[in-house]
Amino acid sequence: MQWQITDILFCSSRQTLTDKNQVHQLEPMAVELLAYFCQHPNRLIGRDELIDQVWDGRIVTDNAVSRLIAKLRRALNDDPRQPRFIATFPKKGYRFIASVSRVDAGPYIPQAAADITLSPVASAHSPVPTGGSAVASTPKKPLKSARWWSVAALLLGLVIGLAIYIQAAKPHYFNSAVALTSESGTDLFPDVSPDGSRLLFMSRKEQQMHLYLERLADHQQLEIRHQGLGVGPARWSDDGKEIVYLAANAETCRYYVRSVDGLTLGEPRLVHNCPAGSYGMVSFSHSRDEIIFAERSGSEPYSLFLLDLKSGRKTRLNQPELVNAGNVQFDLHPTKNQLLISSPDPQQWEGFYRLDLDSGELSLLFKLDAYICCGIWSQDGDHLVLMGEHPARDLLSYDLSGNDKRVLYRGTQQLERPLRHRNGRDYLFTARQSHLNTILFNIETGGNALLLDSTSDDKLATFANHSERAAFVSQRSGAEEVWLLNLDDGQKTKLTAYNDGRHYIDLLWSPDDSMLAALALNELYVIDVNSGRTVSAKIPQAEIRGVSFKSNRVLSFSLKEDQQWQLYEYHLPDGALVRGDGRWQFVQYQGEDSLWLDRSNRLYVGLAPQPVEDKVLNASLLLQGRSFNLLKRGPHWYWSSGYPDYRQLHYVSGMDSPESLYQSNSEHFDVKQQQILYSQLATGFANIYQTTSE
Known part of the structure; x- marks a missing residue:
């Protein structure tokens, strides 16, 4: 829908403001707000009405409304002291005072073309631009017909050529997307066959990965199964005659190749046994005789x-240094024998590397200091396409030096890893419409109680040590903020108000409950629980793992040095960073239940560390990603099994094996007395979409 606001054209579908050939991109919430104002001009609208209509009744603060109003004013270049668009009525609300009219959508003009103004060829029927003037001009001698058509054809060719050049030189903007799947689960890793007729995709349902082959014309499906194994992801060969895919569970990991004819599959051919617990991506190279894959031990x-x-020879590729999960994300160039690798560096800057598969030469294209994921080559192979910052709701394009940032598509749902469509124009991606709730599990009774239920993600819920409170991270206000929850009456209070793109990985209380430590992608924040005042720890940007409070004024965590993890202490009063005892890689401080991991990967327990002799308990359980996963509470041990089944396990020495308490879809949990806090994916779905400019 388009609206003419004074001399500005507002297009809600493309989320743009166009003013004097300048195109301004709006964020999704600002689009919703401006669209509501346009639908109700010159009417006093209260904050409660805005929250109900624009935020769909979600719990947001007055500050969130004020911030969004301020952003919209800046986009409109509106002075709140002498408003031309949005007038404020204190304690009453807002009124949109500009002249507004709805306009029919005209032909779509790509964003790239908005940067150049072409001078039209004047004719006897050319309209006079508004506010301008025209001087009638008659040639002294009329042009001969052939000559006139020659000139017209030449000019038309130049205009078309220039338009094609502009369109080819800069990425295309897609104003909409269409759903290719409508499954009840979470659909991931789409790949359309080279002839455009069939779709490969994974779907996660009831903690199991399924792989489907679907004919797009009639949506007839075939599930590709291997008994007892989750299946996927999968990719087509360049000629569309074969697929390669992963089939795995906690004990098995295999790569298979199969021939495909329509919806008929040949027999599976096992081509590689990967280490158990490895769930890596896989792709053919431009040859059907080679596959590229990610694996770990x-x-x-x-x-x-x-x-x-053909030979069975496995070669480790030249690649960036292994940081965090390592080099999982890669993409093969559409025409060249080059690989794009998305990889964080030790400072946690996301780097995008080009690997020439013929020469083995690895080169850094650029880095971004942002929580951004999953770069792929653009359709023309001359740009990179990425998701936006967390929570990602757009697809972005950069040139190969990291400049010329452009929005390719912007939606209202959270997007996941894009992939090129085989039509040479569009992109595929997963759009998620789901959220995490917080559950309180009673260990004695086995009962569940729903603590946090909203339309946005609530995660990392953590018990306070000495009061009936919990801290959690939520996107209720549009960005990840830290909140407090009173467990007695359910009252929720937002503690921070930063409204930026930070993404929290871990959250924990100080021993006296006066502070919270919040681990983000490459920073560690300390939050005063009473005031909400937040300070960033004065430490180098790096991959931080295993954060723990050693005392009320000392934080412990580990950094990687010379390919080994080293314990550090951060002293809050003076910001001093002190290297810890070189014997230890990680320490989780919890009084007599403290857990230690030495450089030989041996697990210890207690204030005075003693070796853990139980064969069920081992070093691999201690961490899940960058956070502690193994917790000890007296004689009881708890841990999450992690991907893919996320079972919550409980163990007491002497048991034959650990017992499973419940199954979740998130690894984070916290235990206090006989209760566990954990996150659970609420009813929702994630489907696969294809961009379109129709």
Whole structure:
């Protein structure tokens, strides 16, 4: 829908303001707010009405409304002291005072073309631009017909050529997307066959991964199964005659190749046994005789490999340093034998690397200091396409030096890893419409109680030590903020108000409950629980793991040095960073229940560390990603099994094996007395979409 607001054209579908050939992109919430104002001009609208209509009744603060109003004013270049668009009525609300009229949508003009103004060829029927003037001009001698048509054809060719050049030189903007799947689960990793007729995709249902082959014309499906194994992701060969895919569970990991004819599959051919617990991506190279895949051993980071299917030779590719989960995300260039690798560096800057598969030459294209994921080559191979910052609701394009940032598509749902469509124009992605709730599990009775239920993600819920409170992270206000929950009466209070793109990974209370430590992508924040005042720890940007309070004024965590993890202490009063005892990689301080991991990967317990002799308990359980996963509470031990089944396990020494308490879809949990806090995916779905400019 388009609206003419004074001399500004507002397009809600493309989320743009166009003023004097300048195109301004709006964020999704600002689009919703401006669209509501346009639908109700010159009417006093209270904050409660805005929250109900624009935020769909979600719990937001007055500050969130004020911030969004301020952002919209800046986009409109509106002075609140002498408003031309939005007038404020204190304690009453707002009124949109500009002249507004709805206009029919005209032909779509790509954003790239908005940067250049072409001078039209004057004719006897050309309208005079509003506010301008025209001087009638008659040639002294009329042009001969052939000559006139020659000139007209030349000019038309130049205009068309220039338009094609502009369109080719800069990425296209897509104003909408259409759903390709409508499954009840979470659909991931789409790949359309080279002839455009069939879709491969994974779907997660009831904690199990399924792989489907679907004919797009009639949506007839075939599930690709391997008994007892989750199946996917999968990719087509360049000629569309074969697919390669992963089939795995906690004990098994295999890559298979199968021939495909329509919806008929050949027999599976096992081409590689990968280490158990490895769930890496896989793709053919531009040859059907080679596959590229990511695998890991145990809890080590992922590495990239190339397998020659004829000789069986496996080669580790030249690749960036392994940080965090390692090198999991890669994409093959649409025409060249080059790989794009998305990889964080030790400072946690996301780097995008080009690997020439023929020469083995690895080069850094650019880095972004942002929580941003999953770069792929653009359709023309001359740009990169990425998701936006967390929570990602748009697809972005950059040139190969990291400049010329452009929005390709902007939606209202959270997007996940894009992929090129085989039509050479569009992109595929997963759009998620779901959220995490917080559950309180009673260990004695086995009962569940729903603590936090909203339309946005609530996660990382953590018990206070000495009061009936919990802290959690929520996107209720549009960005990840830290909140407090009173467990007695359910009252929720927002503690922070930063409204930026930070993404929290871990959250924990100080021993006296006066502070919270919040681990983000590459920073560690300390939050005063009473005031909400937040300070960033004065430490280098790096991958931080295993955060723990050693005392009320000392934080402990680990950094990687010379390929080994080293314990550090951060002293809050003076910001001093002190290297810890070189014997230890990680320490989780919890009084007599403290857990220690030495450089030989041996697990210890207690204030005076003693070796853990139980064969069920081992070092691999201690961490899940960057947070502690193994908790001890007296004689009881708790841990999450992690991906793919996320079972919550409980163990007491002497038991034959750990018992499973419940199944979740998130690894984070916290235990206090006989209760566990954990996150659970609420009823929702994630489907696969294709961009379109129709």
